[in-house]
Amino acid sequence: MPVANVDLIDGDLRYYSYNPASKDQLDQISELISANLSEPYSIYVYWYFFHQWPQYCFLVSEKSSEKILGVIICKVGPHRDVRMRGYIGMLVIEPEYRGRGIAKKLVKLSIEKMMEWDHVDEIMLETETSNAAALQLYELFGFLRTKRMHRYYLNGSDAYRLILPVLDRLATRIGFLDRIVDVPAGVV
Ligand SMILES: CC(C)(COP(=O)(O)OP(=O)(O)OC[C@H]1O[C@@H](n2cnc3c(N)ncnc32)[C@H](O)[C@@H]1OP(=O)(O)O)[C@@H](O)C(=O)NCCC(=O)NCCS
Numbered sequence: 001m002p003v004a005n006v007d008l009i010d011g012d013l014r015y016y017s018y019n020p021a022s023k024d025q026l027d028q029i030s031e032l033i034s035a036n037l038s039e040p041y042s043i044y045v046y047w048y049f050f051h052q053w054p055q056y057c058f059l060v061s062e063k064s065s066e067k068i069l070g071v072i073i074c075k076v077g078p079h080r081d082v083r084m085r086g087y088i089g090m091l092v093i094e095p096e097y098r099g100r101g102i103a104k105k106l107v108k109l110s111i112e113k114m115m116e117w118d119h120v121d122e123i124m125l126e127t128e129t130s131n132a133a134a135l136q137l138y139e140l141f142g143f144l145r146t147k148r149m150h151r152y153y154l155n156g157s158d159a160y161r162l163i164l165p166v167l168d169r170l171a172t173r174i175g176f177l178d179r180i181v182d183v184p185a186g187v188v
Pocket of ligand 1: 092098126131136
């Protein structure tokens with residue numbers, strides 16, 4: 001399936017694909033993430049994601065501005081040679097724009113594109129066990145807590161691993177699947 005750039009207008013906001021040629025976007029993304037995530041990420045982490053999966057970074061701005069208000073960074077690859085796994089690496093919304101459904105829209109867009117472009121079988125991520133907002137957001141989509149990892153982050157906090165099963169055969173084991181494939185009305 002060919003990969004295409006995303007460029008969507010929703011009210012006064014624009015959701016669009018990261019441009020790998022833009023140094024300004026890279027600078028803004030790293031600033032937004034360092035200001036809002038506890039884990040420190042070096043430039044190599046951004047290069048790792050952006051050189052291999054530039055298509056899986058989506059940004060949000062006001063329609064009339066280049067200032068980045070939100071970002072989601074994902075990747076996709078085979079897992080143990082048996083399934084295709086999507087991974088949500090980072091998600092941040094500028095504090096004054098939170099609570100408006102922007103993260104929900106970015107997560108939905110990323111899930112849909114990972115399913116459309118790479119036919120992922122599952123999508124995984126980690127988040128701090130104390131991050132109630134992130135847990136609630138992902139659980140809305142049907143992500144399941146599969147593991148608790150002790151002192152996973154450099155700040156000493158624990159993480160939950162969350163997995164969204166997309167594979168048809170998982171439907172027989174996981175009752176949440178119809179919430180996944182068909183995101184409930186009202187979620188976005
Ligand atoms: C977590 C974060 C991305 C949410 O962004 P947001 O744009 O405010 O989220 P949305 O407005 O799309 O909210 C979606 C859902 O998330 C949940 N949610 C969002 N903020 C919440 C909060 N403060 N407390 C509890 N649930 C919350 C709700 O279920 C909400 O749905 P609802 O409004 O229908 O109840 C944002 O708070 C953020 O950037 N936090 C700092 C970085 C971070 O923690 N990233 C995630 C790491 S994995």
